[in-house]
Amino acid sequence: MTEVKKQPMDNLAFDQEGFRMSTPQAIAKYKAERLKCGNIADLGAGIGIQALHFAAYSERVFAVENDPSRLVYLRKNAETMGVHNLEVIEGNALDPKIINMLSGMDAFHSDPSRKRTKETWSFEDLSPNPIDVLKKYKGDNFSFDIPPLFPRGLLQKDWETEYISVSGELKRMSVYVGGAKRYGRNALSLPDGGRIVEDQNLERDVRKRSTPLSWIYDLDESLFYSDLLPEFLEMNPDVSLLHEDRQKTLVTSDKFVEGPFLTKSYSVLESAVDMQDAKNKLSRMKVGKVILRFPMDPTKYYEERRRLEKELEGERTAYLFRFGGMLFIAERVEK
Numbered sequence: 001m002t003e004v005k006k007q008p009m010d011n012l013a014f015d016q017e018g019f020r021m022s023t024p025q026a027i028a029k030y031k032a033e034r035l036k037c038g039n040i041a042d043l044g045a046g047i048g049i050q051a052l053h054f055a056a057y058s059e060r061v062f063a064v065e066n067d068p069s070r071l072v073y074l075r076k077n078a079e080t081m082g083v084h085n086l087e088v089i090e091g092n093a094l095d096p097k098i099i100n101m102l103s104g105m106d107a108f109h110s111d112p113s114r115k116r117t118k119e120t121w122s123f124e125d126l127s128p129n130p131i132d133v134l135k136k137y138k139g140d141n142f143s144f145d146i147p148p149l150f151p152r153g154l155l156q157k158d159w160e161t162e163y164i165s166v167s168g169e170l171k172r173m174s175v176y177v178g179g180a181k182r183y184g185r186n187a188l189s190l191p192d193g194g195r196i197v198e199d200q201n202l203e204r205d206v207r208k209r210s211t212p213l214s215w216i217y218d219l220d221e222s223l224f225y226s227d228l229l230p231e232f233l234e235m236n237p238d239v240s241l242l243h244e245d246r247q248k249t250l251v252t253s254d255k256f257v258e259g260p261f262l263t264k265s266y267s268v269l270e271s272a273v274d275m276q277d278a279k280n281k282l283s284r285m286k287v288g289k290v291i292l293r294f295p296m297d298p299t300k301y302y303e304e305r306r307r308l309e310k311e312l313e314g315e316r317t318a319y320l321f322r323f324g325g326m327l328f329i330a331e332r333v334e335k
Helices: 016-021 025-034 049-057 068-080 096-101 130-136 221-226 229-235 275-284 298-309
Strands: 039-043 060-065 086-090 107-110 141-146 160-166 169-178 185-190 194-197 215-219 239-244 249-253 262-272 287-292 316-323 326-333
Touching: 025 049, 025 160, 025 169, 025 185, 039 049, 049 060, 049 068, 049 086, 060 068, 068 086, 107 130, 130 141, 160 221, 169 221, 185 221, 194 229, 215 221, 221 229, 221 249, 229 239, 262 275, 262 316, 275 287, 275 298, 275 326, 287 298
Parallel strands: 039 060, 039 107, 060 086, 107 141, 160 185, 287 316
Antiparallel strands: 141 169, 160 169, 185 194, 215 249, 215 262, 239 249, 262 326, 316 326
């Protein structure tokens, strides 16, 4: 899982840490549309990216923040954007006075700060703790953004868990409780908006191949972490699993397939029995640059790549995969 690169919003104020922790704009817009209501409270608003998006869709927004430095940016950003339906509240979201002040909200959202204290996440690592929010606030609609790798076993079965990716990279796990819930476990791919929802009656075994067909695809990270690959393959009967691990999931098909969860596409051009055979074929294909797409010692990656590219004089870029003891030369096809 990699970090999504976020583009700063024009004219908004932020520090490096606040920007790093802020909600990507594609997600902020989606959440604001989904949670649109009369009055919404944002508990732990940070520099205000999500709260500003809420203000564009809901009638009134109450942004609670306890960090003085974040409050400065939050207020300045609201002023810069000319937002008048956003009220900033300084303090701890679990303070009884603030809880009383926010009684009668139509919806509550929280993207808690995170500080992992053990090897795996727990609710105690989140501030405010979502469990405490649910206990102390009276309401029907709750939304929480929690770490994408948060153990699913700690979540209540009647909550919706939504794995959100941006451009194929997993960025958020959103949890919806009460009336805010629409689905069970699901994966959402932004900005395209494709969604796959868990089918509890579906057989979990998946179609697999040891070698690729005519096409290879990188699959959206959200499907691996949400364990919804069986649902994806059920919806795409021409596609089979080729490789799956925490770093990448590759699938293959004989005919070209498109979809929001297929993030990169590669046309398989040739196969080779070893690196020398691959180099000979790359030379004949006028390839000059080769991207290696198989596991290897990271310290030897560029050495191996330079050795392979030596004496290649073409202008094409090829991708070299390895499956079943064979090498496969492919070319990326843009969407």
